[in-house]
Amino acid sequence: MKVAIASDHGGITIRKEIISLLEEMKVEYVDLGCECDTSVDYPDYALPVAEKVVKGEVDRGILVCGTGIGMSIAANKVKGIRCALVHDTFSAKATREHNNTNILAMGERVIGPGLAREIVRIWLNTPFEGGRHEKRINKITSYELIHD
Ligand code: RB5
Numbered sequence: 621m622k623v624a625i626a627s628d629h630g631g632i633t634i635r636k637e638i639i640s641l642l643e644e645m646k647v648e649y650v651d652l653g654c655e656c657d658t659s660v661d662y663p664d665y666a667l668p669v670a671e672k673v674v675k676g677e678v679d680r681g682i683l684v685c686g687t688g689i690g691m692s693i694a695a696n697k698v699k700g701i702r703c704a705l706v707h708d709t710f711s712a713k714a715t716r717e718h719n720n721t722n723i724l725a726m727g728e729r730v731i732g733p734g735l736a737r738e739i740v741r742i743w744l745n746t747p748f749e750g751g752r753h754e755k756r757i758n759k760i761t762s763y764e765l766i767h768d
Contacts, residue, residue, distance in 0.1 A: 621744065624678040626652040626665035628691075630728055631684030637733040638682060638740050647744065650678060666694035673722050674700040681723035682740065688727035695723045699764045702757070707731050712739040716746035718753045 623642060627635035632654070642649045652668050654660050662685045669681040681703075683691035688705045695703035703723035704715040707730050715721045724743050726736055 621680070622648040622650070622678045623680050623682055623744075624650045624652055624669045624672045625682040625684075626654070626669045627684035627728075628654055628660050628662040628665055628686070629656050629658065630662075630686030631688075631691075631726075632656075632728075634684045634726060634728040634731075634733055634736045635682075637736060638684070641737045641740055645741070645744070662690040663694040666691045667698065670695040670698035670701045670703070670723060674698055679722075680744070683723060683725045684728055684736075685725075686727055686729040688725040688730065692723075692725035695725065699768075700761075702760070706739055706743065707735070709735075709738055709742055712742040713746050716743055717749040720748040720753070720757055 625635060625638060639651060654665055666683050669683055672678045673681045683695060685691045692703045692705040695701050701723055702719055702721045703725055704721040705725045706712050706715060
């Protein structure tokens with residue numbers, strides 16, 4: 621498992637927290653920033669992470685901004701990305717089991733570091749259930765291919 625992680629200026633603290641979790645979990649990662657004191661634009665960080673996932677350079681992505689909303693909107697514009705904005709452990713598990721999400725987005729102004737760590741731990745460890753959920757995801761993929 622290899623993960624790409626990034627944040628804008630609004631998500632630096634949680635990003636650093638998640639990086640230390642990935643190190644504890646011995647999960648390989650690539651940190652795409654930001655290294656910023658000033659305001660930056662979240663698409664400049666979400667899109668490179670999403671590109672790495674669809675190109676197969678990493679297995680999953682993790683994005684953090686103030687709300688997680690901008691990051692998730694931007695990431696989901698990239699074909700093949702299924703990014704979920706998650707702020708609770710129930711959804712962290714469900715979105716892997718049902719949606720086979722390949723990017724997780726969180727908001728640092730919404731949740732604290734302890735919950736963020738738990739969400740990431742669950743999200744990384746939960747497998748996709750397949751079955752009836754596969755058929756639903758295939759409908760999204762077909763839509764992407766038709767509207768290329
Ligand atoms: C930055 O102020 C903020 O807009 C950004 O971190 C994020 O919340 C956008 O969705």
